[in-house]
Amino acid sequence: MKYLLIIICIMVLAVSGCTSHEGNPVNNSSFSSLNNSTTSVPSTTTSTGSSDHAEVSGKCYKVVDGDTIDVEGVGRVRFVGVNTPEKGQAGYQTAKDYVTRMCLGKTVGLDIDNTKNKDKYDRALAVVYVDGVNLNQELLKKGYAEVMYIPPSEFNPYSWL
Numbered sequence: 001m002k003y004l005l006i007i008i009c010i011m012v013l014a015v016s017g018c019t020s021h022e023g024n025p026v027n028n029s030s031f032s033s034l035n036n037s038t039t040s041v042p043s044t045t046t047s048t049g050s051s052d053h054a055e056v057s058g059k060c061y062k063v064v065d066g067d068t069i070d071v072e073g074v075g076r077v078r079f080v081g082v083n084t085p086e087k088g089q090a091g092y093q094t095a096k097d098y099v100t101r102m103c104l105g106k107t108v109g110l111d112i113d114n115t116k117n118k119d120k121y122d123r124a125l126a127v128v129y130v131d132g133v134n135l136n137q138e139l140l141k142k143g144y145a146e147v148m149y150i151p152p153s154e155f156n157p158y159s160w161l
Contacts, residue, residue, distance in 0.1 A: 053109070053111045053127065053129065053134075054109025054110055054111055054129050055110060055111055055112050056073075056074060056109075056110050056112065057107055057108060057109045057110065058071040058072040058073040058074050058107065058108065058110075059071065059072045059105065059106065059107055059108075060072075060103040060104055060105065060106055060107075060108050061104075061105075062104075063096060063099050063100040063103060063104050064076070065084060065086070065087065065092065065095070065096050065099075066084030066085065066091075066092065066094075066095025066096045066098070066099050066139065066144060066145065067079040067082055067083060067084045067095070067099075067139070067145060068123065069099065069103055069108070069128065071108060071110065074110065074124055075123075075124065076121075076122070076123040076124065077110060077123060077124045077125075077126050077128065078119055078121075078123040078124065078125050078126075079126070079127070079128055079135065079136045079139065079145075080113050080125040080126055080127060080136065080153060080155055080157075081127075081136055081147065081148060081149060081153065081155050081156075081157030081160070082136050082139050082140060082145040082146070082147065082148055082157060083145055083146050083147075083148035084096075084139060084144055084145045091144065094144060095139065095144040095145060098138075098139070098142065098144055099135065099139075102130050102133075102135055102138075103128070103130055103135070106130055107130075108128050108129065108130050109128070109129035109130075110124065110126040110127070110128060110129070111126055111127040111129070112124055112125065112126045113125040113126060113127075113153050113154050113155060114154050115152040115153050115154045116152050116153060125153075127155060134160070136155075136157065136160065137160035140157065140160050140161055141160070141161075147160075147161070
């Protein structure tokens with residue numbers, strides 16, 4: 001009985017030590033990589049230029065094409081629910097130029113898809129906001145993209161039309 005009490009005390013101490021936040025080297029305001037096996041998203045304060053819907057934000061430092069950008073602290077981001085023409089197809093450059101004009105060098109807000117937060121290429125799937133504007137929706141409205149709904153997704157791109 002005495003040994004059982006000692007073991008229980010040790011376990012309680014071990015568990016309580018695991019939940020302490022003191023001395024935690026992780027900065028909660030920094031971005032961490034997104035994990036495909038979970039729907040959790042790093043918490044941050046959204047910056048001016050993002051939207052109330054944005055879960056994370058960062059500076060866009062590269063536009064890959066009309067539906068893919070690179071964001072500091074997040075990595076490669078694929079605009080969820082939309083598809084723009086690929087390189088060599090009609091409309092490719094127009095879509096890429098629009099996204100470049102809207103995003104490059106600016107802080108973008110990202111509303112990560114909580115149902116499926118990464119695609120098969122390990123890109124974060126998100127609605128992208130700049131100055132409160134849903135760029136996924138704007139790409140559709142301007143005719144630069146088509147709806148590409150791949151369930152499961154928390155977003156219904158048909159509602160953006």
